[in-house]
Amino acid sequence: MAQHQSNPPLRPGAAPAPIVLAGATGDLGFRIAQELLKRGAAVRALVRVGNTKPEVTVLQDLGADIVPVDFNSVTALTKACAGAACVVSALSGLREVIVGTQKRLLDAAVAAGVPRFIPSDFCIDYTRLPAGSNRNLDLRREFNQRLDQAPIHATSILNGMFTDLLTGQAPVVLFGLKRVLYYGDADQPLDFTTTANTAEFTAAAALDPTTPRYLRVAGEVASIRGLQKAATAATGTPFKLLRVGGLWVLGTMIKVTKTLMPTTDDVFPPWQGMQYLHNMFTGLPKLTPLDNARYPEIRWTPVREVLAARK
Template identity: 70%
Template sequence: MTDFTQTPQTGTIILAGATGELGFLIAGFVIRRGATVKALVRKGSANARIPELRRLGAEVIEVDFNSVSELTRACSGGTCVVSALSGLRDVIVETQTRLLNAAVEAGVPRFIPSDYSIDFTRLPEGSNRNLDLRREFSTRLNNAPITPTSILNGMFTDLLTGQAPVVLFKIKRVLYWGDADQPMDFTTMRDTAAYTAAAALDSATPRILRIAGEVATIRDIQKAAAEVTGEKFGTLRAGSLGFLGLMIRITRSLSPKNDEVFPPWQGMQYLHNMLSGKPKLNPLDNDRYPEIRWTLIREVLATAR
């Protein structure tokens, strides 16, 4: 749980991507802190979260994301633009660039892009398609007359029970490639949203904030799975990182799905990056907002039983 008994904060957060899971959570945490949310949604959208945003207390503004002039009007009066947009190049690079230009034109002092990932600044180009897009936008953001802050959170812990099937409950194994003792960063989506809300209302944030709800190895995940199930769990080494890289290339060539945000090979790229240790977050900025209590891996795994 996160305590928000402190004095209500002021500020107007312009939030793009508020109908997505992460964006919706960010909106809720900003409002709980006493600040204002202007949620930008596509014109004509019938997303079920729009009435929920209004019930939370957000002001919902329909915009044409292809129109910088409309976005500029929507950003007027904002103290920080927060993007939780999800997509490929047309969204992460092009739409965010229009949003950035609008923020600058409207005089918004700060911008938080839709990064929420491992440290892509430490990865070689070409090792992760989705993170390459964030690197490309980051270059544009760095050159804009606005104060940027990226929030890097490792991997969403929630994915361990779904899209990233590392914990194989049926056979009681934790799947991995490479080194089972490589430390990795995990943060729940909820904790990431809570931290993003705090950062959006903090006018003194640095260029990058790094957080991890828990730093864990494959063996730590194995131990957590055993604790929550009360059963013995083992590890399953599927091969070296070189072998995983080969699997990624084969999977991508047989089923490219280049128009999908998260095809199977994209998740494999992310896992390869994490297990390599290259994008490990350091130093961590977990203590910047002491009211946030971090959710552990074992707490997330317990919900999958």
């Protein structure tokens, strides 16, 4: 695979066009901002008016241009996007954010003449999943259908599951029981990428004017048996497999859980995480081909290293 230069050469004396970043005070967005600054990029971080998170001060101290903006105003967003080389969204939320706010941000980018847009996808390959199989991914599919109709060059970054979730939030590696829990096939390949690696790759892609519509990366592709080996190596204690049942069992559990909590404003209720695992275990959203080699300076963190660093 051809290697790509992250930073295109500038005209002598020219200042780099800024990268506009929405969602810069969230975990992933904060990391993307830092990676962009490390690469010498001019970062314009859009924050909601009144945002007093400590990340705002940190980014300002690192050299980012902090721009308080009304995310409900396309006019205000257009002004904030003026002169940018790329708009990157790391926004998190439900329909109001993923479809509504991102649509206003997209309209602003187009109105400001920004050439490129990176939406807040950062997930498994929802393009290969049937509609209705995952609420959060359906919202991303809906927004990207609008994005594809806009006169702007779009690039979605897909990274599988954040490896960091394996240390607690994702009920797969059960450290107390020394078990790796799963449904279905223990040999199904699964994609994992750390939040840090995803941020590095996104920063490089934001500075690369030649990106395609989709970029797919995985810090490590591992089956459940691979996770078992990684957990054993990371802890020095043998882990065993715990198969709860077939995918139909997980599907039934999802339906029951949704019935018990049918409406919620939580972005990640328990059944949403279960849906994500079900999607992964089917093998349908497996990322292929992988674009890891596009930016060879990135060192991809393996699952074992993440599990070993668990506190």
